[in-house]
Amino acid sequence: MKRRLPPLGCLRAFAVGGRELKLSRAAQELNVTPSAVSHMIRRLEDDLNVKLFRRNGREIELTDAGRKLLPAASAAFDLLQNAVDELSKDTRGGTLTVSARPYFAMKWLAPRIGKLWSFLPDAEIRLRNTNSTIDFESEGVDIDIDLRGSFDDPRYEVSYLMPGALTPICSPDLLGGDSPLRTPEDLCRCTLLRDTKNDFWPEWLDAVGLRHLVPAHNLYSDSTIMRVQLALSGQGIELGCLPLVSEEIAAGSLVAPFDFVLDSFAFCLVKPLNAKRKPSEKMAVLTKWLIEEARA
Numbered sequence: 001m002k003r004r005l006p007p008l009g010c011l012r013a014f015a016v017g018g019r020e021l022k023l024s025r026a027a028q029e030l031n032v033t034p035s036a037v038s039h040m041i042r043r044l045e046d047d048l049n050v051k052l053f054r055r056n057g058r059e060i061e062l063t064d065a066g067r068k069l070l071p072a073a074s075a076a077f078d079l080l081q082n083a084v085d086e087l088s089k090d091t092r093g094g095t096l097t098v099s100a101r102p103y104f105a106m107k108w109l110a111p112r113i114g115k116l117w118s119f120l121p122d123a124e125i126r127l128r129n130t131n132s133t134i135d136f137e138s139e140g141v142d143i144d145i146d147l148r149g150s151f152d153d154p155r156y157e158v159s160y161l162m163p164g165a166l167t168p169i170c171s172p173d174l175l176g177g178d179s180p181l182r183t184p185e186d187l188c189r190c191t192l193l194r195d196t197k198n199d200f201w202p203e204w205l206d207a208v209g210l211r212h213l214v215p216a217h218n219l220y221s222d223s224t225i226m227r228v229q230l231a232l233s234g235q236g237i238e239l240g241c242l243p244l245v246s247e248e249i250a251a252g253s254l255v256a257p258f259d260f261v262l263d264s265f266a267f268c269l270v271k272p273l274n275a276k277r278k279p280s281e282k283m284a285v286l287t288k289w290l291i292e293e294a295r296a
Helices: 008-020 023-030 034-048 064-092 102-109 113-118 184-189 201-207 224-232 242-251 281-295
Strands: 053-056 059-062 095-100 124-129 143-148 156-163 166-169 191-195 217-221 237-241 266-272
Touching: 008 023, 008 034, 008 064, 023 034, 034 053, 059 064, 095 102, 095 281, 102 124, 102 143, 102 224, 102 242, 113 124, 113 281, 143 281, 156 242, 156 281, 166 201, 166 242, 191 224, 217 224, 224 237, 224 242, 237 242, 266 281
Parallel strands: 095 124, 095 143, 191 217, 191 237
Antiparallel strands: 053 059, 143 266, 156 266, 166 237
């Protein structure tokens, strides 16, 4: 005997509405208007000839019939979503998404990424460059390369990759002149170039005993590329990561005027401990390759 189900869109509206018990939140998840959610639920009730909700304005309450149907409807859509997710993983094949800070990606990762094809010839690599906090699940990120001062994070597996030694860097022109830059105390006459989102200047100043130092100016930018360019042009002092500015220092276009290096930070590989997407063999190869490249 042929069985007939109510429209799936109406069942979906009921499942989400029954979970949220508020039309506005259900509408937001379904990307429709609250009135559209209400219309789909009424159509389902008419189709089943039973009341599923009691309504009080935009808030709704399940009836006995609604409470009976909700677990089965929710489980069915969860099962369907899981199947679609698995299929998506299969069709994505060897795609690996790596997130890294833009300057790190440009200076360290980009010049080396071509070597990876000899280890993962059939992989598709997606590079995501951001200074913002990563939402691994919603953004589809497999691994994040981050500059951290701690490995202790119960949410993630954090592995050491390479040093992130920080020290002031500037144009050699700032070392002389009427206000020479000779000691950290001289920073009070300078413009400090500061990261809008990840400012490590307080840690460096605290480490040299200058916690309360007030510079002549603060110039904020969330772009490390911009701040390094400002330092190159003599516009201020950047707190540079030595492994990433070694070429400029070797060429003499930038100098590190002070001996002290803040070595409590490191670039780390960060992976979520409870990711829905299970670690693959390709992911293990990528992780090993990154670590070996950093050691080399």
